[in-house]
Amino acid sequence: MLVFAALNQHDKKDAARPADTLPAPLTIPFPAALARAAEPVQQRLAAHHAARDARDVGNLWGLAATPLWAEALGSGERRLYDPFFYRTVQLALAVDAPAEGPQALVFSGCLTLQDAQAEAQTSITTPELGCALAALARLGVAPPQDVDDPQAASDLVAALDAALDPWLRATLASGDPGAVELFGDLRLVERCRARWLLALARADLHADRPRRALTFARLAVDLSAPREVSPVNHPGLFGTMAEAQARSGYHREALDALAPLSLHRPDLVGLTELLGDWAILVGLDRHGESKEN
Amino acid sequence: MSIARVMTPLLLAALAAPAVAGSLRYAEDSAPAIVNPLYSTTMAEARVNELLFGGLYADDRDLRATPLIAEGATLNAAADELRVTVRPGLTWHDGKPLTARDVAFTVETLQDPKTLSTEAGRVDWVQSVSVVNDRELVFKLKRPDPQAIEKLFFKILPAHAFASRPVTRADAFRTKPVGSGPYRLARFGDDNSITFAASPNYPKALGVSEIVMREVSDKSYQAKLLLYESLEALVRVLPRDLAILQKSRKVELYPYQTNSWWYIGFNLNAAPFDDERVRQALACMTDVPSLLAPIGTGQTLSGPFVRSSPYYNHDVPPWPNDNARATELMKSAGFAKVGEYWSRDGQALTVTVSAHKTLESAQEVVINLQSQWRSAGVKVDVEFLDEAAWKARIWKQHDYDVVLAQWSFDRNEDVREQLHSSGARNFGGYKNAEVDALLDSARASRDPAARKADLRKVHAIVHDDAPMIFLWSLDSYSAVSTKVRDVVVHPFAYFSFVSDWKML
Missing domain, CATH: 3.40.190.10 (Periplasmic binding protein-like II)
Incomplete structure (x- = not known):
């Protein structure tokens, strides 16, 4: 499931580790082509770690303008820029932000500065990312148990919504134009909610609980545009959903989950064909059924 | 308000x-x-x-075949004989015991040509069935099939609830069903x-x-x-x-999702819809995205599969909404504009669009379609049929011009019944020998790549033949x-x- 992992990879935390441990092996291998990159990837990663440790992205600003990898393609050139750049900027700025007020929260799944700092120390190999467990704890929601029970996921999301809804309603009712813009127009709360659920889904996949992962992912999707990548519907959400479906027997349905990504990721064609073959093989001996309406 | x-x-x-x-x-x-x-x-x-009702086998929560009425099934070494054991102690809703005889009765009833079951295809792999005792029966297969167990999903009926075979559609069972x-x-x-x-x-x-x-x-x-x-x-x-x-x-x-798609289906047994140029012209007169917009979000289609299907042929674009092309096609089919309508042999082209009364949002779609086709020069009447009229007029008598309807498929997305000349659900009368051969080949194929290739060709041919105008799949x-x-x-x-x- 390397490709599923790769879909999620750009949102994983390659957070600060002590510089003396570098270079360390990554859980998710980089594409082989990157090994031929003009600039060694390990060197770029070291720059990231240094920026996060020092909370100073000055050096990284300069490096970001240089593509990690470039190749001739037809009459033009295809370039791959640093996919972790903005994440590092976000983390470095988050730890410098004030502990109070929207600046500490905006564009982060973390509710407090302390959570963000704890998150920044999380190992790159740990999938529980997005401040989900810290956010649940602060909202008084019990963390999930270690069982692959979809109803447990539904109950947790219901508890989370019960904590968020009154607060959001009251905030919007306050009439503060900033609050209305952030929480009503930009839908930051929904975005955070989706991010937490996605983090929980990833953690469940990591722990081989695909049914519960699927429930978390399903409940994270913004159904006002269910087939579109959007600020709420993170691309990793569709990848996670597809993997959870494929791992719980729903191979054909996993193709539905992947479909929104294929518009944006032409490299998914191979995976989609493979998954399609898998879905066909699973149903090869069944009698197909069809009905009207 | x-x-x-x-x-x-x-x-x-x-x-x-x-x-x-x-x-x-x-x-x-x-x-x-x-x-x-x-x-x-x-x-x-x-x-x-x-x-x-229950079947011998059913899906478990991971969609794997698991015994339900059956306790188990074993295939002989030649894979042409399947011995099924019925779970002990099962009873029907009326308290009578469920036995191997009920299973045999069900298979034979489905296969009885006088029964005219729409589900007969579910046992077309069975040569014969014989009861060993109350708990055991043996299926003889028409040809070896190492995965025959995967076909034991059909629902089992109680033999004692029917006076005799064949079982007709009007049988009293329809209002007093007894299941397990x-x-x-x-x-x-x-x-x-x-x-x-x-x-x-x-x-x-x-x-x-x-x-x-x-x-x-x-x-x-x-x-x-x-x-x-x-x-x-x-x-x-x-x-x-x-x-x-x-x-x-x-x-x-x-x-x-149920892999469902909406379509406008032509009655190919009736002129002028037996002429593919007329069907293609009507496709070019149809602005599908405008029909879809008022009823919700979905994806427009160019063939008989949803876009996420492994069989969908992404190289085939939907028919364009192109009145110049429609005009060309209508003229080549012998129609000429008389006043504002297309006419042939002194008769203005008049189409009756039939839709099921309860097809969700069908009224909005039909009214918009009527407006689109009228403005392109086709007189359009509209009728909404209840279930009984739909079954009688569309399925049985084929007494219609054009239907607006929807098909839903399970994960196998087997369109053979809809598009094969012998298909039980092909009430439009579509016939194309190449499509028949491809559908047969796809069904027989054990190779996913070959099956995909066959059905993607079907997609392309059916799109061109236009027995239906494929509309959309909705987010369901x-x-x-x-x-x-x-x-x-x-x-x-x-x-x-x-x-x-x-x-x-």
């Missing part, structure tokens, strides 16, 4: 209907016309069958509702004591009824209601009250795992 002022009497009646403790009420656009697995043609009927599923039919209501009670004979305790199917033909009210807690489940939510229901914390939404979700717990919705049959559901 207050909500009460816009409520129809139907809605008020539904709201007034009291909930019974442990009762789950779900809405269908149209009540099933028949409760008999031999003749089910609609999704509403398939869902009811899932409550009432988790629920038994308790009563038909005057309002077209059907109440199912938990079967005391089912070998597992059920967490929902009663299920009530409510016919709510005005789909726009279904979401309101759910929010007012006058329903516990909607099988299919209108796309425009999705966001509203998602905001409600009283319901949870489950994907229920089911909504279930959070009072119902441990819900898992089967991707096609919906109620397959209902015996695990529980009511708070």
Whole structure:
């Protein structure tokens, strides 16, 4: 499931580790082509770690303008820029932000500065990312148990919504134009909610609980545009959903989950064909059924 | 305007209907016309069958074949003989024992050419069936099939409930069905509702004591009824209601895609629709995205598969909305514009579009289609048929010009019945020898790549032949009250795992 992992990879935390441990092996291998990159990837990663440790992205600003990898393609050139750049900027700025007020929260799944700092120390190999467990704890929601029970996921999301809804309603009712813009127009709360659920889904996949992962992912999707990548519907959400479906027997349905990504990721064609073959093989001996309406 | 002022009497009646403790009420656009697995043609009927009847095998929650009525099955070394053992102690809803004889009766009835079952294809792999004793029977296969167990999903009928074979569609069983599923039919209501009670004979305790199917033909009210807690489940939510229901914390939404697509189907047995140029011209007169926009979000299609299907041919674009091309095609088919309408042999082209009364949002689509085709020079009449008229006029007598309808497929997306010249669901009369050969080859193929190649060719040919104008697949979700717990919705049959559901 390397490709599923790769879909999620750009949102994983390659957070600060002590510089003396570098270079360390990554859980998710980089594409082989990157090994031929003009600039060694390990060197770029070291720059990231240094920026996060020092909370100073000055050096990284300069490096970001240089593509990690470039190749001739037809009459033009295809370039791959640093996919972790903005994440590092976000983390470095988050730890410098004030502990109070929207600046500490905006564009982060973390509710407090302390959570963000704890998150920044999380190992790159740990999938529980997005401040989900810290956010649940602060909202008084019990963390999930270690069982692959979809109803447990539904109950947790219901508890989370019960904590968020009154607060959001009251905030919007306050009439503060900033609050209305952030929480009503930009839908930051929904975005955070989706991010937490996605983090929980990833953690469940990591722990081989695909049914519960699927429930978390399903409940994270913004159904006002269910087939579109959007600020709420993170691309990793569709990848996670597809993997959870494929791992719980729903191979054909996993193709539905992947479909929104294929518009944006032409490299998914191979995976989609493979998954399609898998879905066909699973149903090869069944009698197909069809009905009207 | 207050909500009460816009409520129809139907809605008020539904709201007034009291909930019974442990009762789950779900809405269908149209009540099933028949409760008999031999003749089910609609999704509403398939869902009811899932409550009432069982198969030898069924899907488990990971969609693997698992024994249900069968205790097990073994295939001989040559893979041409399948010995099935029936689980001991099973009984029908009327208390009579379920035996191997019931299984044999079901197979023979499905195969009886006089039965005219729409489901006969489900046992077309069986040469013969013989009963060994009450618990054992042997299937002789037409050809070796190492995976024959995967075909034991057809619903089993009680032999004692039928006086003789063949079993006709009008058999009294349709109103007094006896099954072995988790629920038994308790009563038909005057309002077209059907109440199912938990079967005391089912070998597992059920967490929902009663299920009530409510016919709510005005789909726009279904979401309101759910929010007012006058329903516990909607099988299919209108796309425009999705966001509203998602905001409600009283319901949870489950994907229920069923690989469904809408189409405009021509009657190829009737002129001028036997001429592909006329069909193609009408396709070019149709602005599909404009038809789709008012009813919700979905994806337009160019062939008989949904876009996420492994069989969808992405190289085939939908017919363009192109009046110049339509004009060219109409002229080549011998039509000329007389006044504002296309005419041939002194007759203006007049098309009657038939739609099922309860096909969700069909009225909006048909009215918009009428307007589009009229402005392109075609006179259009519209009719909405109830279930009985639909079955008689469209399926049986083929007495129509054009239908607006929808097909739903399980995960196999087998379109053979719709497009093969011998297909049981090919009421439009489409015939193309190359398509027949490709469909046969696809069904026989064990190689996914070969099957994909065959069906992608089918897609391309059928698009060009245009026996149908392929419209769209909608984003389809089911909504279930959070009072119902441990819900898992089967991707096609919906109620397959209902015996695990529980009511708070």
